[in-house]
Amino acid sequence: MRVLRHGEVDSTNERALAALAEGTARHGDVHVARAQTAGRGRRGRRWHSPADEGLYLTLVLLPPPPPPPAAAWTVAAGLAVREALEALGVPDPSLKWPNDVLVGGAKLAGVLVETRGLDPARPHFAVGVGVDVAQRVFPAEIERERAVTSLARLGLARGVDEVLEGLLPALEARLVAPGAPGDLDGLGRDYLAAARLAGRHVRVATAQREVEGRLVGLSLAGGELELALGERRERLPLAHVVAVTAL
Numbered sequence: 446m447r448v449l450r451h452g453e454v455d456s457t458n459e460r461a462l463a464a465l466a467e468g469t470a471r472h473g474d475v476h477v478a479r480a481q482t483a484g485r486g487r488r489g490r491r492w493h494s495p496a497d498e499g500l501y502l503t504l505v506l507l508p509p510p511p512p513p514p515a516a517a518w519t520v521a522a523g524l525a526v527r528e529a530l531e532a533l534g535v536p537d538p539s540l541k542w543p544n545d546v547l548v549g550g551a552k553l554a555g556v557l558v559e560t561r562g563l564d565p566a567r568p569h570f571a572v573g574v575g576v577d578v579a580q581r582v583f584p585a586e587i588e589r590e591r592a593v594t595s596l597a598r599l600g601l602a603r604g605v606d607e608v609l610e611g612l613l614p615a616l617e618a619r620l621v622a623p624g625a626p627g628d629l630d631g632l633g634r635d636y637l638a639a640a641r642l643a644g645r646h647v648r649v650a651t652a653q654r655e656v657e658g659r660l661v662g663l664s665l666a667g668g669e670l671e672l673a674l675g676e677r678r679e680r681l682p683l684a685h686v687v688a689v690t691a692l
């Protein structure tokens with residue numbers, strides 16, 4: 446993996462997508478910035494990116510065609526980040542749909558997978574990862590929106606580079622290595638276990654409605670979440686799923 450270090454940038458995802466557009470990007474490139482002025486979160490949110498307080502990175506993937514579904518990268522990236530943070534001493538991190546890393550209900554890290562003008566003959570993905578490392582204070586509007594935490598708040602005195610060093614092997618294994626992201630059924634099972642959702646009674650929110658049932662499977666190949674509602678099975682397209690909450 447090639448680590449490309451930036452000072453202050455708009456967004457490392459934007460830098461990775463620009464390198465992809467220019468044709469200079471390589472599979473496994475990692476863009477890391479000290480600060481971002483326009484860090485992006487999921488669902489159009491901003492990612493608060495003060496200098497040297499968080500890890501802001503984007504991994505470039507140029508997998509061979511045909512590409513696995515985007516949801517597979519989303520899930521694999523969440524698992525990699527969760528595993529790396531656990532190895533760094535984070536107590537009992539879990540995943541919240543689709544790939545927020547939470548500790549005790551507070552968000553510690555997030556992942557944003559983007560692609561621009563995807564050509565199935567030459568697939569590319571930009572996997573952006575943000576980890577709160579040294580923040581002790583967050584802007585009031587972020588604290589109002591959701592519970593947040595950082596390694597510092599959890600009592601873990603780790604430097605941003607130390608977190609990067611911990612993350613690289615996990616990203617390599619789950620996303621960059623030949624054959625990644627691997628067996629999609631296994632990935633789906635790993636995800637449901639890490640998200641503490643396997644076999645649980647859940648509420649799934651889509652843009653249109655909410656459905657409650659027992660979560661029996663996550664098919665990344667089929668792009669569906671499978672719920673049992675008594676005798677009946679309901680398959681919800683992953684692209685429509687906004688939130689999954691264990692009841």
Ligand code: BTN
Pocket residue numbers: 455456457458459481483484485486487488490492500501502503545554555556557573574575576
């Ligand atoms: C989320 O949970 O909403 C996803 C947050 C992803 C933030 C990271 S920080 C590095 C990369 N560059 C960005 O602009 N966003 C991602």
